[in-house]
Amino acid sequence: MSKKLEELKYTDSHEWVSLEGDTATVGITEHAQEQLGDIVFVEVPEVGANFTAGDNAAVIESVKAASDIFSPLDGEVVAANETLSGSPEIVNSSPYEDGWLFKIKVSAADVNKLLSLEAYQKLIDS
Amino acid sequence: MKKTTLYDKHIEASAKMVDFAGWGMPLHYGSQISEHKSVRSDAGIFDVSHMRFLSIGGEDATAFLRLLICGDVQTLIDGQGLYSCLLTEQGGIIDDLIVYKINSNDYRMVVNAGTATKDIAWMEKQLNALGFAGKVTLSEHNDKNILALQGPNACAKFAAAFPEYAAAQELDKFHFASYADGDVFVARTGYTGEDGYEVVISDSVVIDFWDKLMASGFVPTGLGCRDTLRLEAGMSLYGNDLDEEHSPLSSALSWAVHWNKDAAEPRDFIGKNHLLQEKEAGVQQKIVGIYMTTPGVLRSGTKVTTEQGEGVLTSGGFSPTLNHSIALARIPFAHKGSECSLTIRDKEVAAKIVRPPFVKDGKANEKMIY
Numbered sequence: 001m002s003k004k005l006e007e008l009k010y011t012d013s014h015e016w017v018s019l020e021g022d023t024a025t026v027g028i029t030e031h032a033q034e035q036l037g038d039i040v041f042v043e044v045p046e047v048g049a050n051f052t053a054g055d056n057a058a059v060i061e062s063v064k065a066a067s068d069i070f071s072p073l074d075g076e077v078v079a080a081n082e083t084l085s086g087s088p089e090i091v092n093s094s095p096y097e098d099g100w101l102f103k104i105k106v107s108a109a110d111v112n113k114l115l116s117l118e119a120y121q122k123l124i125d126s
Numbered sequence: 127m128k129k130t131t132l133y134d135k136h137i138e139a140s141a142k143m144v145d146f147a148g149w150g151m152p153l154h155y156g157s158q159i160s161e162h163k164s165v166r167s168d169a170g171i172f173d174v175s176h177m178r179f180l181s182i183g184g185e186d187a188t189a190f191l192r193l194l195i196c197g198d199v200q201t202l203i204d205g206q207g208l209y210s211c212l213l214t215e216q217g218g219i220i221d222d223l224i225v226y227k228i229n230s231n232d233y234r235m236v237v238n239a240g241t242a243t244k245d246i247a248w249m250e251k252q253l254n255a256l257g258f259a260g261k262v263t264l265s266e267h268n269d270k271n272i273l274a275l276q277g278p279n280a281c282a283k284f285a286a287a288f289p290e291y292a293a294a295q296e297l298d299k300f301h302f303a304s305y306a307d308g309d310v311f312v313a314r315t316g317y318t319g320e321d322g323y324e325v326v327i328s329d330s331v332v333i334d335f336w337d338k339l340m341a342s343g344f345v346p347t348g349l350g351c352r353d354t355l356r357l358e359a360g361m362s363l364y365g366n367d368l369d370e371e372h373s374p375l376s377s378a379l380s381w382a383v384h385w386n387k388d389a390a391e392p393r394d395f396i397g398k399n400h401l402l403q404e405k406e407a408g409v410q411q412k413i414v415g416i417y418m419t420t421p422g423v424l425r426s427g428t429k430v431t432t433e434q435g436e437g438v439l440t441s442g443g444f445s446p447t448l449n450h451s452i453a454l455a456r457i458p459f460a461h462k463g464s465e466c467s468l469t470i471r472d473k474e475v476a477a478k479i480v481r482p483p484f485v486k487d488g489k490a491n492e493k494m495i496y
Contacts, residue, residue: 037142037153037154037157037158037350038157038158038159040159040423040444041421041422041423041444041451043421043422059471061422061423061444062423063158063159063350063354063423063443063444064158064350066423066425085421
């Protein structure tokens with residue numbers, strides 16, 4: 001990953017967001033993958049889908065639980081990590097790099113609603 | 127939260143601990159799937175000391191147990207165990223258990239952790255109601271641990287670690303032996319579908335026992351993979367697949383009910399009349415296996431639709447051996463064939479009804495397909 005963890009933004013539902021211009025890459029955090037345990041199924045969104053922040057965008061199922069992944073921002077999906085359908089365990093082994101889920105072209109980048117690393121750390125430590 | 131004697135050993139082995147029926151237990155030690163595969167291909171060790179170990183003794187112990195549970199302990203020889211159930215008067219399952227016959231005046235029993243309090247209260251009530259008070263004693267052992275050693279190499283590795291107990295390899299399935307003045311009780315039973323033992327062992331020797339088995343190549347395995355292993359083996363979990371609302375006849379446990387039709391002495395047991403009525407009227411439901419042909423994971427509570435009506439998944443999960451999702455489901459008894467559909471996140475998904483076990487001898491069970 002080109003960015004450091006402190007350069008990413010986070011949600012209280014444990015997604016991370018990496019913004020490059022108007023494209024946001026989305027994945028789940030180390031804390032989230034650890035809580036889920038072995039991941040056995042990932043359903044990524046279709047390219048072209050339009051999301052409003054908070055919409056269900058993807059599904060991750062682990063041996064323990066099914067977890068909905070929410071779109072952190074408004075925008076259109078421009079890429080989805082199709083590798084994950086065959087190798088969902090990549091989300092466990094590389095949540096910030098090879099385990100990214102989807103990229104959206106952000107229409108209204110209201111990034112102020114997202115959390116800093118410090119704020120996210122506080123959230124998971126509480 | 128209660129801790130087993132091996133709690134610190136689990137922490138030492140990097141376990142993720144969870145609350146299970148009031149006990150702090152290891153869910154996994156890193157990866158549930160790799161632990162699952164260790165049990166299917168080699169040897170795993172589970173701490174299941176949250177389960178309760180009971181003694182039932184006295185001259186009338188046999189007579190009491192014959193009335194108490196749906197299986198007949200009269201069929202057992204000394205040193206043999208039996209899987210059975212405690213039933214309500216209405217035939218509902220209070221708990222499933224294993225009873226071990228030391229001799230006709232002395233039995234051991236292992237019951238589930240979550241139901242132990244209710245089980246013991248029920249048994250004490252029956253002791254009085256059936257006139258065995260003072261003649262049969264019931265006691266719970268709080269100085270014992272239960273370890274399950276499971277996998278194709280479990281028996282050989284155990285013999286290598288403890289040559290003094292090597293004779294355990296000769297035990298038939300569901301038979302047991304006692305060693306070291308009763309400190310080590312070894313039964314050829316399990317909840318994974320693999321060969322192996324369940325060992326009941328005293329607090330005083332359990333830490334050393336664990337360390338020796340670790341040094342002999344046993345992989346510590348958590349409750350997470352215990353669930354996927356038992357599901358692959360088609361075994362029921364109390365609270366999921368079995369409950370007081372359903373009898374053994376509608377829970378794929380007809381084989382655990384002994385009717386004693388040909389016996390010289392016919393046997394009554396608690397719940398028998400209702401089971402007879404249920405049989406007479408026609409059993410309404412059954413438990414079957416479900417195999418999902420598309421990706422996704424099955425969870426208990428999911429609705430099943432068959433030609434004969436609706437049912438529900440009672441247990442579900444991902445099978446690491448089959449690399450597919452599997453489940454147990456309670457569906458209308460009249461249903462035949464393999465077609466059904468599931469409602470997953472408001473979508474209808476086709477799935478196959480199959481005959482468990484899903485996995486046999488470490489591999490997909492080809493005979494599960496109808």
